[in-house]
Amino acid sequence: MSDIKRVVLAYSGGLDTSVIAKWLEVERGLEVVTFTADLGQGDEIEPAREKARAMGIPDKHIFIEDLREEFVRDFVFPMMRANARYEGDYLLGTSIARPLISKRLVDIARKTNADAIAHGATGKGNDQVRFELSAYALAPDIAVIAPWREWDLTSRTALIAWAEEHQIAVPKDKRGESPFSTDANLLHTSSEGKVLEDPWEETPDYVYSRTANPEDAPDTPEYITIDFETGDGTALNGEAMSPATLLAALNDLGRKHGIGRLDLVENRFVGMKSRGMYETPGGEIYAQAHRGIEQLTLDRGAAHLKDELMPRYAELVYNGLWFSPEREMLQAAIDHSQQDVTGTVRLKLYKGRADVVGRKSPKSLYSEAHVTFEDDAGAYDQKDAEGFIKLNALRLRLLAKRRGT
Missing domain, CATH: 3.40.50.620 (HUPs)
Incomplete structure (x- = not known):
């Protein structure tokens, strides 16, 4: 020094x-x-x-x-491909x-x-x-x-x-x-300290700066579409946008409809619990949309593995290990999974919620012929299910016999 x-x-x-x-x-x-x-x-x-x-x-x-642009393109979007939420929420x-x-x-x-x-x-x-x-x-x-x-x-x-x-x-x-401290960027605003330190007390309305009160949000829902290419958002309502421009536009929509508020008691890396209030209006809309397009385009095994990896990935980001080899390894796997995550998601924005109400993709794995309750014209032989069930039940039946039940 x-x-x-x-x-x-x-x-x-x-x-x-x-x-x-x-x-x-x-x-x-x-x-x-x-x-x-x-x-x-x-x-x-x-x-x-x-x-x-x-x-x-x-x-x-x-x-x-x-x-x-660098922030959203090289940091926010890669993290969003992982559907990362620290402790399930943040x-x-x-x-x-x-x-x-x-x-x-x-x-x-x-x-x-x-x-x-x-x-x-x-x-x-x-x-x-x-x-x-x-x-x-x-x-x-x-x-x-x-x-x-x-x-x-x-x-x-x-x-x-x-x-x-x-x-x-x-x-x-x-x-x-100061009654509380804040940190802000294009993705969110966080507030903590003073008036927020008692986790029993509700966050005062004046703390919120990024979102309208959902109770005061418009009484009429608004429908939007977000287009994705290989896991990243590319357009809003059919209009092509850069990463930062897209997130900024979603922030405006989220603010209007009171979307993205989170009151959280979290475990800090340094060992203590803290209570914070987060507003992530555009990020919440985007995160819901990304999961919506993955529902159509990701294979079950890949989707479930991603969900298993997500808590570890989120913890690495939270703890400051973005430049670690383990985060880069996970990122490589996550990015590989996004090759066919392409399509359009329709969302309904209303009173603090962003709900996926439609999705379509040229890479869709959804087969109406297989899931229909009507005549599937031979796409699926229901008799096959009997053997599938018996094979999966075999170990359970052997266990039951050993127990004498």
Whole structure:
């Protein structure tokens, strides 16, 4: 650490990371490079440039990048092919953003000859693990600075006092204690802390920022179609769209109909339970549609194996192991399964729900001739079922005889 001269900071432009930028300079004597990623969080990110300049950081060391397409194409969509939900519910909106941010931090560190990267994650959460595991996987010799694990600014009051002492502007809305913290990107918004810390209390309506209250959503359902090619969404209502454009359009629909809210008590990788509120409007619609097209196009064995692999895959993403060999191995198997996942899904959006109501595919394995209750013209010989059942029952019958039943 004593050899570090320059550090690349994941910089949002907010109060916490502004304090970190100045702290790295004042307390650690480092030259600071800032990196701000546009992942579709919805806030203006260009003001981060002026805030960095105000702290004396030269333009050549201020990086602001629009990563929305890369985020959805190379991270969200591959994860969605796996139908990944951590602990059966969470669509991993925060988790999947961290490896991309880490990747760019490392790239910029190499470009600027920086010795280290830094982040604003706390020592209690998962994000510190995600940032650092990703960074070490890509640059094994990189140094990582996590100020929240080092400094003595252990309260918001202390943080604000330090900011004022070092001429860092403190917005009025930051002077009171924040009722909850949020993280946002094109896939989701998460909220946790303060008003959400008691798992018995219902989430106040003012916490929700991404979705209408389902009770206030339109009384008339809306029908949409999503087209898929080899496992990835390509069009909405017949209009071709890029990955990020498609997800953004689905977010608008999900917001309108109050889709994608989740109140979850989860098991953090660091060992504690936490309660969070997640809004994933477009992601929930997309996830339902993807499973809908898989119902037609995946063989039973492949579909069931995917469902067995999914919890492990989701756990790897949640724990920050996106760049691990085991995640890449699982991804290869999942991507292989998607070769024929092509077709169109029709969904009904209504009062907080996204229900698949129709699906069609040129690669469909669904045979109406086999499942019809009418005359199947010899497509299926029902007599075959007798031998099938007897063979599967053989071990059960032998067990029963041994028991004497």
